[in-house]
Amino acid sequence: MIELNNVTLKYRLLHDRSFSLKEKVINSLHKRKYTEKTSEEFLALDQISIKISQKERLGIIGKNGAGKSTLLKVISGILKPTQGTVTVDGMIQPLIEIAAGFNPEFTGRENIYLNGYMLGFTPQQIKAKEAEIIDFCELEKFIDVPIKYYSSGMTVRLAFTIATSIEPEILLFDEMLSAGDASFINKAKSRLDTLVEKAKGVVIVSHDLNLIEQFCTRCLVINAGKIEFDGMPIQANKFYKDHL
Amino acid sequence: MKLNIIKEIKEVLKFKWVIYSFVSSTLKMRYKRSVLGFFWSLLGPVLNYLMVGIVFSFLARSQMDKYFVHMFAGTAIFNFFSVVTNGSGNVFIGNEHYIKKIYLPKLTFVLNLVLMELINFIFGFTALLLLGSITGYLKLSWAMLTLPLPVLFMFLFVVGLSSMLGLATVYFRDLLHVIPILTQALFFGTPILYAVDMVPQRFLFIYKLNPLYYFVDWFRTPIYTGQLPMFSTIVICVATSLIIFTLGLYLLKKFENEIIFRL
Numbered sequence: 001m002i003e004l005n006n007v008t009l010k011y012r013l014l015h016d017r018s019f020s021l022k023e024k025v026i027n028s029l030h031k032r033k034y035t036e037k038t039s040e041e042f043l044a045l046d047q048i049s050i051k052i053s054q055k056e057r058l059g060i061i062g063k064n065g066a067g068k069s070t071l072l073k074v075i076s077g078i079l080k081p082t083q084g085t086v087t088v089d090g091m092i093q094p095l096i097e098i099a100a101g102f103n104p105e106f107t108g109r110e111n112i113y114l115n116g117y118m119l120g121f122t123p124q125q126i127k128a129k130e131a132e133i134i135d136f137c138e139l140e141k142f143i144d145v146p147i148k149y150y151s152s153g154m155t156v157r158l159a160f161t162i163a164t165s166i167e168p169e170i171l172l173f174d175e176m177l178s179a180g181d182a183s184f185i186n187k188a189k190s191r192l193d194t195l196v197e198k199a200k201g202v203v204i205v206s207h208d209l210n211l212i213e214q215f216c217t218r219c220l221v222i223n224a225g226k227i228e229f230d231g232m233p234i235q236a237n238k239f240y241k242d243h244l
Numbered sequence: 245m246k247l248n249i250i251k252e253i254k255e256v257l258k259f260k261w262v263i264y265s266f267v268s269s270t271l272k273m274r275y276k277r278s279v280l281g282f283f284w285s286l287l288g289p290v291l292n293y294l295m296v297g298i299v300f301s302f303l304a305r306s307q308m309d310k311y312f313v314h315m316f317a318g319t320a321i322f323n324f325f326s327v328v329t330n331g332s333g334n335v336f337i338g339n340e341h342y343i344k345k346i347y348l349p350k351l352t353f354v355l356n357l358v359l360m361e362l363i364n365f366i367f368g369f370t371a372l373l374l375l376g377s378i379t380g381y382l383k384l385s386w387a388m389l390t391l392p393l394p395v396l397f398m399f400l401f402v403v404g405l406s407s408m409l410g411l412a413t414v415y416f417r418d419l420l421h422v423i424p425i426l427t428q429a430l431f432f433g434t435p436i437l438y439a440v441d442m443v444p445q446r447f448l449f450i451y452k453l454n455p456l457y458y459f460v461d462w463f464r465t466p467i468y469t470g471q472l473p474m475f476s477t478i479v480i481c482v483a484t485s486l487i488i489f490t491l492g493l494y495l496l497k498k499f500e501n502e503i504i505f506r507l
């Protein structure tokens with residue numbers, strides 16, 4: 001289903017990300033190589049190998065900066081690994097953070113369409129879901145307002161609803177409910193339940209250990225780009241609390 | 245590395261609705277908050293042409309209405325080129341938040357820009373064409389039916405060019421400031437406000453190194469004279485645009501996975 005083989009990902013850490021022409025000219029005048037500046041690399045994923053089989057629901061936990069989001073980006077194809085191979089069998093959703101496809105200048109409704117298109121829908125398909133989406137996120141009054149005027153919770157509601165109204169074969173979620181209020185989170189969890197039931201594979205990144213225990217059948221603990229633990233969610237949570 | 249243009253185009257066509265949504269919403273946004281909306285996009289150029297026309301027809305001592313047509317046709321196509329080129333530095337760095345979080349073919353961002361400006365250009369140009377023919381400045385002719393061709397090749401040319409410039413700007417941010425200066429220089433270096441025959445013979449070869457010279461000529465001749473341009477003009481435009489288009493797609497393919505690490 002999803003297979004990662006020795007995946008390594010290095011970010012370049014540039015203090016000043018692009019070189020100005022001036023710098024380049026000065027550097028070359030001084031015959032300085034600029035490798036000294038570019039060569040600062042950061043190993044975000046260090047030889048990760050995992051196999052996620054059909055119907056497995058994988059949770060990923062770990063500290064801030066451990067490499068969880070990076071791992072999801074590699075799985076979804078947003079980042080190409082520096083080394084190693086990624087094989088994904090099945091239709092995967094091309095975004096990992098639910099509000100990623102939003103344009104703050106567009107209205108809620110326009111964003112439903114924009115996001116739907118990014119996820120591979122046609123206008124007819126989105127039109128068929130539009131009413132249900134607006135109804136579920138309870139934003140009727142604000143749907144024709146640019147989302148830059150939404151509160152962060154409202155944005156999360158809309159984004160979550162859109163992301164869960166598509167049904168890709170493989171679901172990837174990174175911190176999906178972080179700003180919703182309690183009543184919405186409950187509603188969202190039951191919606192997630194049905195979605196997860198239907199999906200062929202699920203990968204969830206979250207700091208909410210309860211959520212992971214509730215939804216996942218397997219859990220990885222990631223630290224500094226390496227898999228430190230791989231097993232049952234309950235044990236993973238215990239390992240995480242004890243060791244990290 | 246091999247480039248399969250058909251495959252690249254198919255890949256980006258999977259996201260045609262994304263492009264549609266970007267273009268239509270951005271166009272709507274551009275005009276929404278102003279009272280006259282779309283008419284500003286027409287009124288602006290009209291006032292501009294009027295001012296430049298009055299000043300330059302005086303300086304160039306040429307016949308006013310003839311001059312207007314010459315200038316209007318040249319400026320219209322050149323403006324399409326220059327708004328796209330000036331925006332191209334931002335196609336990737338300005339879309340950082342999408343590139344980092346969603347998988348979209350990088351060509352999508354280029355097409356968003358080019359298509360939006362293409363539509364702007366077509367609407368604006370058509371409206372001015374009608375205005376010109378109603379007021380009698382312009383004579384419509386059969387040759388004008390061929391105008392979609394230079395526009396098509398100009399389109400391919402700027403898609404390739406802005407792919408390259410967008411990519412280059414990811415590496416050298418200075419280009420954001422350099423590109424508008426260059427397009428401005430190119431504007432004065434292309435016979436638009438003045439006629440080709442006003443250029444001294446010995447400088448002519450420099451002019452002829454400029455691809456815009458040919459594109460402007462191809463687009464302007466049917467409007468200005470009601471005839472088709474020289475065959476060589478057309479050949480040069482077609483060849484240049486195909487080369488730049490292919491090269492742009494090739495470089496994009498080669499570097500597209502690097503972009504995200506440089507934003």
Ligand SMILES: Nc1ncnc2c1ncn2[C@@H]1O[C@H](COP(=O)(O)OP(=O)(O)OP(=O)(O)O)[C@@H](O)[C@H]1O
Binds near residue numbers: 011012013064069070
């Ligand atoms: N674009 C980037 N350029 C350079 N370094 C990056 C980039 N993105 C992430 N990193 C680094 O890679 C490491 C892993 O980041 P990542 O976003 O995967 O962490 P995470 O596990 O998702 O953390 P969090 O729990 O805070 O979301 C961090 O140390 C971060 O500084």
Ligand SMILES: [Mg+2]
Binds near residue numbers: 069
């Ligand atoms: Mg993260």
